[in-house]
Amino acid sequence: xxxxxxxxxxxxxxxxxxxxxxxxxxxxxxxxxxxxxxxxxxxxxxxxxxxxxxxxxxxxxxxxxxxxxxxxxxxxxxxxxxxxxxxxxxxxxxxxxxxxxxxxxxxxxxxxxxxxxxxxxxxxxxxxxxxxxxxxxxxxxxxxxxxxxxxxxxxxxxxxxxxxxxxxxxxxxxxxxxxxxxxxxxxxxxxxxxxxxxxxxxxxxxxxxxxxxxxxxxxxxxxxxxxxxxxxxxxxxxxxxxxxxxxxxxxxxxxxxxxxxxxxxxxxxxxxxxxxxxxxxxxxxxxxxxxxxxxxxxxxxxxxxxxxxxx
Amino acid sequence: xxxxxxxxxxxxxxxxxxxxxxxxxxxxxxxxxxxxxxxxxxxxxxxxxxxxxxxxxxxxxxxxxxxxxxxxxxxxxxxxxxxxxxxxxxxxxxxxxxxxxxxxxxxxxxxxxxxxxxxxxxxxxxxxxxxxxxxxxxxxxxxxxxxxxxxxxxxxxxxxxxxxxxxxxxxxxxxxxxxxxxxxxxxxxxxxxxxxxxxxxxxxxxxxxxxxxxxxxxxxxxxxxxxxxxxxxxxxxxxxxxxxxxxxxxxxxxxxxxxxxxxxxxxxxxxxxxxxxxxxxxxxxxxxxxxxxxxxxxxxxxxxxxxxxxxxxxxxxxxxxxxxxxxxxxxxxxxxxxxxxxxxxxxxxxxxxxxxxxxxxxxxxxxxxxx
Numbered sequence: 001x002x003x004x005x006x007x008x009x010x011x012x013x014x015x016x017x018x019x020x021x022x023x024x025x026x027x028x029x030x031x032x033x034x035x036x037x038x039x040x041x042x043x044x045x046x047x048x049x050x051x052x053x054x055x056x057x058x059x060x061x062x063x064x065x066x067x068x069x070x071x072x073x074x075x076x077x078x079x080x081x082x083x084x085x086x087x088x089x090x091x092x093x094x095x096x097x098x099x100x101x102x103x104x105x106x107x108x109x110x111x112x113x114x115x116x117x118x119x120x121x122x123x124x125x126x127x128x129x130x131x132x133x134x135x136x137x138x139x140x141x142x143x144x145x146x147x148x149x150x151x152x153x154x155x156x157x158x159x160x161x162x163x164x165x166x167x168x169x170x171x172x173x174x175x176x177x178x179x180x181x182x183x184x185x186x187x188x189x190x191x192x193x194x195x196x197x198x199x200x201x202x203x204x205x206x207x208x209x210x211x212x213x214x215x216x217x218x219x220x221x222x223x224x225x226x227x228x229x230x231x232x233x234x235x236x237x238x239x240x241x242x243x244x245x246x247x248x249x250x251x252x253x254x255x256x257x258x259x260x261x262x263x264x265x266x267x268x269x270x271x272x273x274x275x276x277x278x279x280x281x282x283x284x285x286x287x288x289x290x291x292x293x294x295x296x297x298x299x300x301x302x303x304x305x306x307x308x309x310x311x
Numbered sequence: 312x313x314x315x316x317x318x319x320x321x322x323x324x325x326x327x328x329x330x331x332x333x334x335x336x337x338x339x340x341x342x343x344x345x346x347x348x349x350x351x352x353x354x355x356x357x358x359x360x361x362x363x364x365x366x367x368x369x370x371x372x373x374x375x376x377x378x379x380x381x382x383x384x385x386x387x388x389x390x391x392x393x394x395x396x397x398x399x400x401x402x403x404x405x406x407x408x409x410x411x412x413x414x415x416x417x418x419x420x421x422x423x424x425x426x427x428x429x430x431x432x433x434x435x436x437x438x439x440x441x442x443x444x445x446x447x448x449x450x451x452x453x454x455x456x457x458x459x460x461x462x463x464x465x466x467x468x469x470x471x472x473x474x475x476x477x478x479x480x481x482x483x484x485x486x487x488x489x490x491x492x493x494x495x496x497x498x499x500x501x502x503x504x505x506x507x508x509x510x511x512x513x514x515x516x517x518x519x520x521x522x523x524x525x526x527x528x529x530x531x532x533x534x535x536x537x538x539x540x541x542x543x544x545x546x547x548x549x550x551x552x553x554x555x556x557x558x559x560x561x562x563x564x565x566x567x568x569x570x571x572x573x574x575x576x577x578x579x580x581x582x583x584x585x586x587x588x589x590x591x592x593x594x595x596x597x598x599x600x601x602x603x604x605x606x607x608x609x610x611x612x613x614x615x616x617x618x619x620x621x622x623x624x625x626x627x628x629x630x631x632x633x634x635x636x637x638x639x640x641x642x643x644x645x646x647x648x649x650x651x652x653x654x655x656x657x658x659x660x661x662x663x664x665x666x667x668x669x670x671x672x673x674x675x676x677x678x679x680x681x682x
Contacts, residue, residue, distance in 0.1 A: 042449040054460035064475045124370045131367040157627045158382030160620045181378040215363035244468035246582045261470040282471045289466040297459040305530040
């Protein structure tokens with residue numbers, strides 16, 4: 001699309017000024033700081049400290065691999081074992097083929113649930129965020145305040161009635177019961193509203209409108225592409241949150257049809273003697289997110305940083 | 312939608328037409344003429360403009376009403392009735408469920424445990440995170456590497472964290488007791504005693520969240536104007552002095568929000584204590600049983616939903632009370648020694664970022680319900 005030449009509409013201009021100026025000011029300030037800091041690199045102490053912190057982050061994972069690659073006796077040895085044994089594949093096979101805990105099914109369920117929830121949250125949040133950020137309608141401010149207010153209420157408060165409702169709807173025990181309560185997120189709406197109010201110039205929307213695009217077309221061809229970075233970030237966080245979620249799936253899911261965290265909890269109650277199998281399960285369930293972290297860790301970091309700074 | 316109905320308008324209107332004409336309040340003579348010419352598609356387009364925002368926000372509100380708002384309100388109804396998992400709704404019992412719960416020593420044990428675990432996790436966590444953030448805020452080589460390394464535990468599910476640490480903190484053969492033994496210290500009953508079990512669970516929470524908190528604080532630190540540091544350097548202040556005299560005061564709003572959100576999350580803790588042993592009851596004598604474990608046991612162990620709902624409400628009230636307390640303390644500190652004139656712009660920006668931070672963190676916890 002060519003550069004927007006039309007002057008922004010008067011009614012929305014006020015909003016534009018209000019929304020984007022703090023971010024612009026912050027952005028203008030950032031390079032200055034980098035310049036100032038260059039030259040004075042911190043000493044070994046800082047690197048030593050950070051190395052210790054990272055070792056602390058990695059060690060528990062390494063430890064679980066140590067146990068997971070040993071056998072049932074590893075854990076009972078009086079001297080400490082520091083190197084992995086050769087039984088990881090055996091233990092992993094024990095986890096995967098065990099009849100009482102359907103681990104493969106749990107992997108599939110977790111992938112399905114996390115993907116669907118992430119996709120739905122991103123779609124609904126972007127839609128609502130687009131409307132809140134860029135469209136003018138009666139009750140907009142009030143509704144947005146309501147969305148933000150809902151973030152303050154702990155979801156745990158509703159767990160009992162939610163379970164009753166799911167039972168009434170014949171959904172208890174199914175994956176829908178896990179997906180349904182999670183497919184909208186007040187935070188997601190807020191996040192996309194914040195992002196779009198800065199990242200999407202009114203001129204672009206006006207240009208699309210002038211070219212004859214309907215609202216939904218404008219959303220699809222103008223807002224959605226502009227929202228992509230924030231949407232990817234939101235998808236990442238929602239995916240991880242859903243993947244690691246335990247409480248609600250634990251309550252509502254069948255023991256035969258679990259998600260990964262639920263499967264892990266079952267492994268423990270079945271195998272509490274042989275920790276090496278349990279730990280192999282821990283490693284197996286963490287591998288997918290480790291891969292995700294290797295691919296998108298940078299985005300995760302900047303997502304947290306942005307969530308806290310941008311605005 | 313009106314995508315197709317809109318098309319004629321696209322060809323019929325000159326592309327240079329001012330888009331203002333679609334806003335009903337801006338009707339001018341020229342606009343009226345055009346409306347008459349392409350009346351139908353124009354009307355559709357105006358409807359599109361007027362009503363589609365509601366369409367876009369409706370999925371959130373409809374679904375939230377069903378899965379968020381309704382359960383919240385319905386909890387109140389359930390909590391004043393006799394309610395059984397199998398039998399469903401029974402008689403109206405008023406405050407009996409609340410009275411029952413409040414008379415149970417288990418409830419008070421759970422309350423004590425929850426606060427104890429929360430306090431010994433939140434305080435060291437924020438302190439450590441501050442330190443990590445301060446180091447990360449220096450001009451490091453390989454920034455991204457260090458930041459990612461610090462964040463790594465965040466992707467490990469709390470359940471997995473609980474399994475790993477409950478193994479490391481094993482009473483008999485656990486790594487920690489082994490190491491202590493080599494130092495000549497008697498083994499500690501990490502699973503049998505109250506305070507050690509709380510320490511172990513707090514360690515799990517801190518393992519997962521410290522890096523995350525550090526990154527939030529780091530983001531707020533980077534918003535502090537560097538001029539302050541420059542000026543203090545000219546005055547001869549060292550790194551430590553700068554940290555306490557500039558960084559900490561400037562971070563106050565973010566710090567407070569980190570504390571508030573970790574309160575909300577911490578008071579709901581479930582995964583870690585639940586998985587700390589294979590029985591999941593919070594210890595033989597409830598050493599580490601938390602309020603949410605108690606809620607779960609009432610609801611899905613004893614099948615008494617009325618009482619479980621009452622516990623949910625009590626938990627909510629406690630969270631609100633603690634939140635208000637936090638707020639009161641915050642207000643006091645903020646209105647006290649803060650030289651508003653100097654910090655005004657910076658602190659306002661920090662407050663904004665803190666508010667956002669809080670929402671990030673809160674939702675992260677909301678989505679996990681039990682983090």
